[in-house]
Amino acid sequence: MSKIVLSGIGKSFGSTQVLRGIDLTVEAGEFVTLVGPSGCGKSTLLRILAGLEAADAGEVTIGDRDVTRMRPADRNLAMVFQSYALYPHLTVAENMMTPLKLRDLGLAGRLPFVGPIFARAEHLRLRKQVHRTAATLKIEALLDRKPGQLSGGQRQRAALGRAMVRNPVAFLMDEPLSNLDAALRVHMRAELSELHRRLQTTFVYVTHDQAEALTMSDQMAVMMNGEILQYGRPAHVYAAPASLEVAKFVGSPAINVLPGEINGTGDLSVMGKTLIPDTRLARQPVSVGVRPEHMTLDPDGPFKGVIRHRENLGSDIFLHAQVDGLDKPVILRSHPRLLAGTGLAEEVTFSALADEVHVFGADGLRQHVAKPSLVEVG
Ligand code: ADP
Ligand code: MG
Numbered sequence: 001m002s003k004i005v006l007s008g009i010g011k012s013f014g015s016t017q018v019l020r021g022i023d024l025t026v027e028a029g030e031f032v033t034l035v036g037p038s039g040c041g042k043s044t045l046l047r048i049l050a051g052l053e054a055a056d057a058g059e060v061t062i063g064d065r066d067v068t069r070m071r072p073a074d075r076n077l078a079m080v081f082q083s084y085a086l087y088p089h090l091t092v093a094e095n096m097m098t099p100l101k102l103r104d105l106g107l108a109g110r111l112p113f114v115g116p117i118f119a120r121a122e123h124l125r126l127r128k129q130v131h132r133t134a135a136t137l138k139i140e141a142l143l144d145r146k147p148g149q150l151s152g153g154q155r156q157r158a159a160l161g162r163a164m165v166r167n168p169v170a171f172l173m174d175e176p177l178s179n180l181d182a183a184l185r186v187h188m189r190a191e192l193s194e195l196h197r198r199l200q201t202t203f204v205y206v207t208h209d210q211a212e213a214l215t216m217s218d219q220m221a222v223m224m225n226g227e228i229l230q231y232g233r234p235a236h237v238y239a240a241p242a243s244l245e246v247a248k249f250v251g252s253p254a255i256n257v258l259p260g261e262i263n264g265t266g267d268l269s270v271m272g273k274t275l276i277p278d279t280r281l282a283r284q285p286v287s288v289g290v291r292p293e294h295m296t297l298d299p300d301g302p303f304k305g306v307i308r309h310r311e312n313l314g315s316d317i318f319l320h321a322q323v324d325g326l327d328k329p330v331i332l333r334s335h336p337r338l339l340a341g342t343g344l345a346e347e348v349t350f351s352a353l354a355d356e357v358h359v360f361g362a363d364g365l366r367q368h369v370a371k372p373s374l375v376e377v378g
Helices: 042-050 092-104 120-137 152-164 182-199 208-215 234-239 244-249
Strands: 004-013 016-026 029-033 057-062 077-080 170-172 202-207 219-224 227-232 254-263 268-270 273-278 285-290 295-297 303-312 317-322 328-333 347-351 356-359
Touching: 004 042, 016 042, 016 057, 016 227, 016 244, 016 317, 029 042, 029 208, 042 077, 042 170, 042 202, 077 152, 077 347, 092 120, 092 152, 092 285, 120 152, 120 182, 152 182, 182 202, 182 208, 202 208, 208 234, 219 234, 219 244, 227 234, 227 244, 244 356, 254 328, 268 285, 295 328
Parallel strands: 029 202, 029 219, 077 170, 170 202
Antiparallel strands: 004 016, 004 057, 219 227, 254 268, 254 285, 268 273, 285 356, 295 347, 303 317, 303 347, 317 328
């Protein structure tokens, strides 16, 4: 278990700057997720951490060792990719043995057939280690199967097993669940979290899926365009996004962004209706973010829209309301039971919870809003 520090990491491919001075500290034993849209530089950063790619600038330290110029093999990190890269002609057990053999056995001990005779005690020890790891992952029953005889989830577990046997100081995972179907992905999220709790090893996990970041990580780094825009606990990033870009990226369905204004006395209005008086902010146009769960149907609410789409998920229902003057529908979350009577093309009125709105300035950055008292909107 080791702390990982990336400092000032820069990287360009040709004239394209892919990483712009990334600073990131992963505390020992933490589950940290790098999350951001495709192409933002997540994999490149992970590969630099692993030593598979050289940075143009910056340093990587693991524990208290500067590993910037160290070969991948000497960093003792385990890497798990989206494509499992298991050897198809070897059984799961043999797949898991391979990295151990490479590390622990001499040339003679690695020979097929005679190797186990030359290095009998070593082979027994390695086999025990494979079984112990298989037990942790609950894949003992699969050890004699070949990858072709496994389901996607089982293959993913075998690949994890192969990464785990060496007792790495940290696990690096690059979109490891992307090839799985939706139900299995959700199941594997829980399994990875549980595995992390049991191993208490540092995990650095890359994904473009904000739901994975929110559900699994201790800390998440939201990356865009080669930079970390926000680093923090998932609940905090969700509840207090540092910028409009982060607010729009994290959360599904996405946050509603409404045009707003701070007037000369500091009152915040949205689409002409006062939402929060006396915010202490200077007069300016602002973007106001309101998550769907903070928009509520309210007969006395200040906003009006026409229902254009109902997205019924069983537990929740999302209403897409077209509002005059906005090019995107406003999305409200409600409960199917409450909406039995609401149909398409119907007009609804709604309000936004004043305590839960996010205000962003012209630069896209979050503005601190003084909320002297919770005001009823209307
Ligand atoms: P992500 O994993 O976030 O999707 P990557 O780190 O894979 O993003 O890539 C970041 C950017 O760097 C992309 O624009 C990609 O095209 C570019 N890139 C990645 N690897 C190479 C490479 N070996 N040569 C040239 N460009 C690359
Ligand atoms: Mg990638």
